[in-house]
Amino acid sequence: MNSIWLHPELSDEIMKDEEIFNRTPSIILDIVAQKLDITKLVENMGKVLTNSEATNRLKGMRFFTKILKEMPKNYLTEIQVNFISKFYIDRLKDHHSIIPAVLDGYSAIIEMVNYKMENCGEFLVALFREVSCQSQVRQDRYNIYLIIKTLMEKNLDYMKNLGPDFVYGVISAIEGERDPRNLMFLFNFLPHFISNIPLGHLNDEMFDVVSCYYPIDFYPSSDDPAAVTRQDLAKALAPCLCATPSFGEQCLILLIEKLDSSLRLAKIDSLHLLRETCATFKPESYAPFLKTLWASIHRELTNKSDDELRMAAHEALSSLVKNISVTVNTDQAFENFVKGIIISMQTAIAEATTLAQFTQATRVLLTTANASKESCIIVTNSMIPATIAYYSFNNTPKLQHAAIEFLGDMYDIAKYWKATQELASQLDEIPQLCLTAVSQTSKEFQIAGLKTLIRVLPVLKSDLIVPFVEVLIHNVKHAQDNDLLSVSVEAVHAIAMKYPEEIMSLVLKGKCDLEHLTEDKVGLDKRLNLLCNLASIDEFTKIIVEEMLTIITKNKDDADKVVKALSASISNTSLYSQEKVTQIESDYGLVDSVIIWLLKEIADTTAPESLAHGYSLVATTISNLPEAKQIAILDKHTQNILERCKEDEVYFLMLESLYNSLHQSVHNSSFHEVMMLALNLSLRSEQEIIRSTACILIAHFLNKAEYGAKFEVLYETLKTYLSSCNKENIDSMCVRLISLYGWITKALILRGSDMFLFWLQKIMVALLNPECCSEGAKAIKLILSYSPDCLTDKQHCRISLLYRQRMFQTFAQLTEKLSNMDKRVKEAYLLSWAYILEKAPKSVLNSEAFKIAPLVIESLEHDHQDLLLVMVDILCHIIQSNQVVIAGSLQTILPRLVKLSTYVKSMDVRIKSLQCLYEIANVYSTTLLLPHKQDMLLDLAPSLDDKKRLVRNMAVRARTRWYLIGAPGEAKEN
Structure with a gap:
């Protein structure tokens, strides 16, 4: 049997022995090595390929097809490929059972490098004449579709010239296809076919073949592991129905018909299809249908119970308006369409008695306006005056608030489309209405007016500044509501950005009288809040910050209020950027001033937590500084504070504020001393606030230490110290150690270090001890909990994205074989699991349900x-x-x-x-x-x-x- 393919006996071997199919790689090696010519191989197979029995001919075709599929794509010459192509074309006339092998083989032929497109014309003619596509099994039908697609990808220009017979053949081949997998292939391929191959007089026939599937009513079998869903088919079908502008009239008639049906899915598919058509259909295609389309869309826009349907209607309306807006200068249809929408919605707004009704109508107008610049101008021109009039005659507060917000929405859209110049006269009316609302005594009216004013500030004229400032400063001084106070401060800030000189005169030198700020004690906190907010603006920074620092260093009574206001404002990243904080620190020495104040205050206070705003201000400022400035501040203040810590441990709170927000690369000679002090206080201080602060600083050091020698030294220092502590017999040490273990574990797991396991195991020992199991559960909670003030990226810490999943997996492994627990231990154990599961991603809960469910139950x-x-x-x-x-x-x-x-x-x-x-x-x-x-x-x-x-x-x-x-x-x- 050795090299039998070199002899005519090959045909007999193929007919009687299936094992020959396993030897095709050897045949290919001989062909490539030129021991065997492909034409000689065909000659040796002549007996099986021309056998009178169809089953034998099938074996021959299968064998030869297998060889072609395994053959290198670039080996056969153009003459050889032409010869094989003609041979396969001729086989299309053979028995129907042979067709699958022919199709499979021709799929391999067209992938050959030397395949010439001229061969495909004859193949396609024979294919469409001899093979009834829909009579074939699913895979063979798929192969036919794949051949057509591959040929188009190989040479589209040639395929375009095949004429109407080719188009008719494709239509005949796909007509009646029902298999969902084949349909998905066709729906993904047909838009390319329809948009590139001239359909000619077969345009209507092609649309009919595709549209018969619309809307998709197919549902997959429940036992199909890779089922094609109805949604997949519907999404793929839509581009087929609008693949060419020539489908315009038929497609629009079809979707309007289905949009008016009672079937929900038909409505949704039709709205999605309408949106899809706007990418290919010309604007004039819609002109005869605009009135009908608006009526159908309007009905779905007012649907009260189906959010998906309503959203689809908004998307369809937006796409339609955007498409036809290009005709604004050539066709009255667009303007009439938009005005029709405005009239319908104005009627709905006028009849609205509830906020939901008003909002529903305004959303339609906003969708229309947001679709294009042209529609924005038409809608805004009409609706700003109408909305201002509506505010005046409507006496329902909630609807008036909504009207003010609607004006802000229209301004935002005009700004987006850069249409504020064209709409200047209308937009100028909005701030006046805002002033009317702000002048009322109702908090709700004032907040609504101020929020819209902030949005439309670019169109605020200078003649309205004084009345606005009068109201705003009154709010700052006297408002008892935090929301009103906050928005008032934001409004002053916004006005100051546009009119800095006027606010400088009216506020800093007038209403707030910065030079005599602390003489008026009434509402001082609120005025300080406003001034610290304004200090973020370059024009105000110098005058305000200098005055604030003067108060901090010289006015003992009010300094704490200034520090509190500065801390709140500087921590607001939307006001103070890193660059701004660095500039303030460089120009005015903010940290030095606050530290000097803290050193004085600590000596006089019995409640360290009362200075929390000072510590926070130092930490926040340092976190925004570059490495060099951080090191300079540490070198300047560390030794002085360390000396004071020897006298009173409360000074450690200052030390922690200096060190907890450092960059990962920052290190100085005092780190070891600070670390040792923190370790000592974390276990031996009698003040809870000192112990917890020390634990946090240790965690920051461990988390941020650079990989390598620095981390190893720090880690060994920690282990050596705690080893010595374990030998001490102190009653309170156990609880404090468990808490510290929790912080160490948290720091290490967040940075992705495997060393966390050693400390977690220590916590597990505590968790299984009835005497301290509750502390063990608290440590687990601490590891998983989030605090904005420690171990966050704001403090430049390392944060592993998957640390919660890792904690879940590790804890599960450590507790896998636990049993026979004491009642107290069991509850603490389950509580620990609760803390872990509470923070675990939903994907973990789903995948580990069998493990989790018994614990939950x-x-x-x-x-x-x-x-x-x-x-x-x-x-x-x-x-x-x-x-x-x-x-x-x-x-x-x-x-x-x-x-x-x-x-x-x-x-x-x-x-x-x-x-x-x-x-x-x-x-x-x-x-x-x-x-x-x-x-x-x-x-x-x-x-x-x-x-x-x-x-x-x-x-x-x-x-x-x-x-x-x-x-x-x-x-x-x-």
Whole structure:
């Protein structure tokens, strides 16, 4: 049998022995080595290829096709490829059973480098004449479609010249296709075909073939692992229906017909299709249908219950307006269309009695205006005067507030389209209406007016500055509402950005009288807040900051208020950029002034926490500085503060504020001494605030230390010190050590270091000890919790993105074989799991449901409010994802949830338990739930009389859902 392919006996071997198919690689090697010519191979196969039995001919074609598919694409010459191509074309006339091998083989031929497109014309003629595509099996139909697609990709120009016979052949081939996978292939390919191949007189036939699938009503089989969804098919079909402008009239008639049907999916598909058409259809295509289209879209825009349908209508309207807006100077149809929308919405606004009705109408106008610059000008020109008039005659406060906000929305759109110059006369009216609202005594009117004023500030004229400032400064001095005070300060800041000289005169030298700021004690905090806000503006920085620092260094009584205001403002990154903070520190020495003030105040205070704003201001300022400036500040102040710490440990709070926001690369000679002091205080200080601050600083050092020698020295220092502490017999040391272990673990896991495992194991030892298990659970909580003041990127810390997943996996491994726990230990263990699961990503909860569910179910038996709140919430998520593990545990879960639905200690636990019961009834199959129905209806009755309204509402929802189980038409199956 050795090299039998070199002899005519090859045909006999193919007919009688399937093993020959495994030897094709050897044949190809001989062909490439020129031991065998491809034409000689065909000659040797002549007996099998021309055999009278179709089954034998099929074997021959399969064998030769396999060789072609494995052959190098660039080996065969043009003559050889032409010869094989003609041979395969001739085989299309053979028995129908041979066609699959022919198609498979020709797919390989057209991939050959030396394949000439002239061969495909004859092939396609024979293919369409001899092969009825829809009579073939799914894979063979797919191969036909793939051949056509590949040929078009190979030489589109040649395919364009094949004429109407080619188009007709494609239409005949695809007509009647029903397989969803083939349809997905066709729908993705046909837009390219339709838009590039001249359809000629077959334009209507092509549209009919494609449109027969619209709208898609296919639903995949539930047991198909790679099912094509209805949504996939619908999304792919839409571009086919509008692939060429010549489909315009037919497509629009079709989508209008379906848009007016009662089928929800048909409406959604039609709206999506309308949006899709706007990418290819010319504006004039829509002219005869605009009135009908608006009526259909308008109906869906006012849908009150279906958000998806309403959103699709907004998207379709936007696309339509954008498409036809190009005709604004040549065709009256666009302007009439937009004006028709305005008239309809003006009527809706005038008749609106609720905020929802008003908002629904204005959203349509905003969608229209946002579609194009031309529509923006038309809508804004009409609606700004109309809205101002509406505000005047309408006496409903909520609708007036909404009208003011609507004016701001229209300004934003005009600004986006750079149409403010064309609309200047209308836009100039908005600030005047804002002043009318701001001048009222109602807080709601003032806030609405000020928020819109801030948005439209570029069109504020100077003659309105004085009346606005009068109102705003009155608010700053006397407002008791934080929201009104905040927006008033923001408005003054915005006006100052546009008119700095006027605000300097009216506010700094007038209303707030900066030079005598502290003489008027009434509302000093609020005025300081305003001034610190204004200090972020370059024109105001020098005069305000210098005065603030003068007060800090010389005025003991009011300095703390200034520090508090500066701390709040400088921490606001939208006001103070890094560059701005660096500039202030460089020009005025902010940190030095605050440290001097702190050193004086610490000596006189008995409550260190009262100076928290000073520490925060130092830390925030340093965090914004470059490395060189940070090092200079450390070198200047560290030794002095360390000396003071020897006298009073409260000075350590200053040290922590200097060191907790450093860049990762910053290091100086004092680090070791600071670290040792922090370690000592973290375990031996009697003040909780000092101990926790020391732990935080240690965590920052560990997290930010650069990889290499610096980190290793720091880590060894830590381990050596704690080893010596473990030998001491101090009653309080155990609790403090566990807390420190928590901070060390947090710092290491956040930076992605494997060393966290060593410290987590120490926490696990505590967690399994009845005497300190609660402290172990607190340490786990600390590791997973987030605080804006420590171990964040704002303080230049290293933050591993997947540290929560890593904590979950590690904790699961460490606790995998735990059993026979003490009751106290068990509760602490479950509480630790609750803290981990609460922060775990939803993807982890879904993938590990079988591991998590037993822990959650067991937790429902414990009387611990924090544990129950988290675990019931986790249970609700697992139920919503329809996990099988819950379905198998209903006999245990339902009684426990019923018991918790009357849990006296927490309303939230009762609500979440009832929500779980609702979700169970809503998710799992009727056959599974029906045996529990009657018991649940009785058990849920007491919650209907709960003293809290929110609990009663959820009880009604849950009980109603259980009541509907088994009702006609309700049955659900998994």
